[in-house]
Amino acid sequence: MTEQILLILGGIGLFLFGMKVMTEGLRDAAGGRLRRFLSRFTTTPLRGTVSGAAATALIQSSSATTVMTVGFVGAGLISFPHALGVLYGANIGTTVTGWMITLLGFKLHLGTIALPGVFVASLLTLLAHGHLARIGRIVAGLSLLFVGLDMMQEAAGTFGDLLTPERLPSGGAWAQLKLAGIGLVITVVMQSSSAAMALALVFLGSGAISFEQAAAMVIGTNIGTTVTALAASVGGSRTMRQTAVANLLFNLGTAALAFPVLIFGGGALAGVAGAAGAQTALVLFHTAFNLAGTVLFLPVTHHFAGVVERLIPEGDAGLTAGLDEALLKDEGAAMDAVQASIRRVAGVSFEALGRALAVPSDTRALAALPGKTGPALAEIEAFASRINIPEKRPEAQERNAALLHQLDHLARLNSRLGVRSMIAVVLADPELSRPARYLGELLRRVAEAGQAGPLADRLDWVEELVKHRSKRHRRAVLLHEHVGLITVNEMFDRTDAMRWLKRVTHHVERITHYDRAAGTAGPGAP
Template sequence: MMLALELLGGIGLFLLGMSMLTDGLKLAAGDGLRAILRGWTRTPARGLISGALLTGLVQSSSAVTVATIGFVNAGLLTLRHAVWVIFGANVGTTMTAWLVALIGLKLDIGAFALPIIGFGVMAQMLGGKRPRLAGFGQALAGFGLFFLGISVLKGGFETLLPWFESLDLAEAGFFAPFAFLLFGTALAALAQSSSAAIAIILTATAGGGLPLELAGAGIIGANIGTTSTAIFASAGATPAAKRVALAHIVFNFYSGIAAFLLLYPLINASHWLADLILADTQDEPLTLALFNTLLNVFGVILIWPFASRMIDWLQGRYKSEDETIGRPAHLDPTLAAVPALALRGLVLEIERMMNLAFERAAKRLGAEAGHTNGNGDAGILALGQSIRDFIADLSRQSLPSDVVNALPDLIRSIHHVEEAVTEGAAIHDGAQPPATLITGPAWDRLRDGVLATLVTSAGAPDAFKTEFDQEMDEVDQAYQAIKKDLLESTAAGHTSVEAMELALLRARRMRRLAEAALKAERRLCPWAPVASGRVENTPVAQT
């Protein structure tokens, strides 16, 4: 009973140390994780190296995987870049096994783990308002707890050594490796860390009671079991993030199954490398650390030729309305080589974005709260970002004057369309005033006026200016009438201040929606002839 509690305590110290080490290093690094993931993932090789280095730094493939899924979820990384970061994270996570094998099981780390914890806690406390120092202190304390847990586990497994030897596991046959594969999978899934599961396996092997083949099967299982973190992280995430999680699962299962089928050759190769590099094949934890690294590098080599096909397959999973909307229909990278065609594609794409946004806003004005959902809003906003990215790529080359003059108007038009999306969502999904306060002739007039602004027009710029002024004047008059009625009703005690403020806010948002819609159309209007193929005098960008 005491032995079981000792092992449980050792595992708890190890997991707590790993958590503190990871969180502390992320805090000490500041925005480094985000900067590296965004700036160093442009090619497969760089993504692979970035994932490996970051995982080695923060000592957690789970942390890098969750961060990568989060960045994909936020649109900061593409699937093609993120997949290689995930592959690299699997290689980088092998660093923990090397720390355990080279330090944790070699030195009497328990003798100075406590001072390390003490210095770390002091640094964390003294950090105060300096997050990097506090993060460094937390990481140092976690480092001490990490090795203190290893020391406790080592002592517990040394006590179990006679029991391991009595089992004669070396003669257990084929089912023993399969059982240890399942054991490693379950252990990593429960601990939410392959590093923790592998450290436990290495510690159990240190005394020589656990055959290398069974320990290797357990390590393969731990690599498979760590995919549970990606599954949990992708729950409720965007389709793009779910694809990243699926890439992580595919890679770990693919490499794990291949390694299990080649278990004995890989163990022999690890023995040979240990003898060649380390000149010590009797050091079983070191051999297993080599095996763990070989397993993940082997997986990358195996999947490299099929990575592009796998990414294309992943792109077809988890389709959503937002992604369909957010994918440009009129823009293609090849258009950038012909600025005139690029300008036409931009105008057509912004017209498409505008029509989608205005159609949603019109539906929301005529629907009761809760009768429409937000599906499509994210897609429209993503489409706006895709158009901006295309403009950024286009601007890197020398452009004719008409294109240069158009770009400021087009960018402002995108901005106003996004304002219309935001205001439409706020009107429909925000706090609702009493129904009796938002009915009547003035409200009908305001609603009709706003709906009129949501009908796109492609008239001549001069004619549109007149239309703009007339429609905005109609909306303003209705808004002022509503404001006057609400204030008078509140002053007379017929309406509470809270209800009046909610109704006035709704009217104000409707006015802002109309204004954003008209400004978006006004910015795009001078360039509408480009989309229809008519050649006119080049307009001057509006101020």
């Protein structure tokens, strides 16, 4: 019996490892296209549901879909109600694993065929590059998954009297709740609802548990998959905590729908199991109650979002809200968070400089700027340094480079804004005051919009104007000092002010330029 227990544990291990390898391979193969599809198509909760289901079915990971979505919300690409639609869809998409196990693993018996598949996939992974290597990882993961499934089936068939339906709770609502609790614990221990579902299907196929018992356990696995996300969200960003709580409430709602069907509709479910097979009926039940929950929640998504936002109110997160450790699992979501934080710091800096260059000049916000932006920039830099970009991901590498350049120019801009004495000299100079005030007006508008957008071209023009006027005005200042119209100190003040305005304008233009470059490579690309 010890051998069978070790065999089933080894099967679970191979299944989990195969799922991980396959998910990573599918995610690498999808690349940025999946992110762009998810961010663009999620314009309503209904479309979010469809895109969330499709994305999760494609990459076989609801947690990866959720992390991407949290990054989109933090970056302002989609709203929280739309993200809830993706959450509903992810719960539907994750049931595809059960169908794959049932149709391919049990009905077609691919476990034996998977062994040579592991050999071929290992050769592709070791010897090939690019798309072939990714295909190798996907095939390797899928093959290991089916090999692990075969091992679990072999071990479960020899359990004999150790595990039978009579040894587990049965009959009545309380027994169903106990079984759901068992499913929840198994899911939390294995950190995978797909593995828990596979285990339930294996034991159901071997006759170790009845259909009703397996169905109750599956309801528990659906709730158990939210516990991991809930624990991971503790201490995370507000969006991550809201998403985890919303996922828990949604799955509790679907469980509330599934339990009455299981308790009072046992005869109908038994009929389906007799006609289609117990394992197929179990997967169908899993899909059906997730679909039913989605149909129930979709019409009230905005109200549901309001409830969650009241449960997790917005705190004083500062300029670096959204820099969540969990987002580092997905480099795209992490870069979304970095770009959103950079935009907030740039917005505060632009607004402070815009007020200082206005008429009348107000430098109070500029004086308070170092205390706000200094710690925020340090935190963003520390977070950005931990983003790991996989090899042969040129789009992601270009976007990351653009964000680092933008961060560098933002730090340089804030350093120059610390020299506030230059502002009075610039505004007092007839040649420099006009472009400076025009720059201030543009910066106030950019700060209001949250990003440069169509104003970026005007910033290019302002930079050229400042360069031209500074070059021409420098000669005039030197000439005025030469003929004695101004003192040497006044000459140095004016030339320093010219240089300051030119560098400030350059940093502003570069910040908006790299914001567009990072956006072009990101999910919100036009």
